[in-house]
Amino acid sequence: MATWQFSVVLIPASWVEENSYSSSALYDEEGYDTECAWKDRQPDSEFKTVLGEILSPSKSWHKELLTWGNEKEHDIQVWVENEAIDGIHIRLDLNQNLNEIIIKVVKAAKALNCSLFFPELSSVAEANEFELKNAIKKSNAAKFVTNPKEFISELSKKT
Helix, strand or coil, X not given: CCCCEEEEXXXXXXXXXXXXXXXXXXXXXXXXCCHHHHCCCCCCCCHHXXXXXXXXXXXXXXXXXXXXXXXXXXXXXXXXECCEEEEEEEEEECXXXXXXXXXXXXXXXXXXXXXXXXXXXXXXXXXXXXXXXXXXXXXXXXXHHHCHHHHHHHHHHHX
16 A cells, blocks of 8 residues: 555444444454454445445456555455455545545445444544544545655654
């Protein structure tokens, strides 16, 4: 993922409610994995159409990966294994105008009965524009796009 991209993952709202809006069950020693959230909670068969309203379908590099958009800018990736998805991963290019795509992402999340998971922030939120914009503002990608030199300087101090 590019430094200027922000990641948001759609996960079933029913799972989020059952887990009291906590993302801790999505993490293990290797990072995060949303497969547990999608187990027994597969989206409606129209999910491809819903995601196609955000970005145009694109050619995937793997037979089990569905993609929309352009991986260098905005994109969506959905891994399908044994006819079951394990996550809907969306990357937003913060160098682009985000107003329209934020509206589309939230609309799709609601249509799919999903909440928003922000891996970088280890947080889960209801699908709405305020929550998505707020998470973007807090992200490292936003800090990088706003002031790359300062971001790199701060990053080098941490290492």
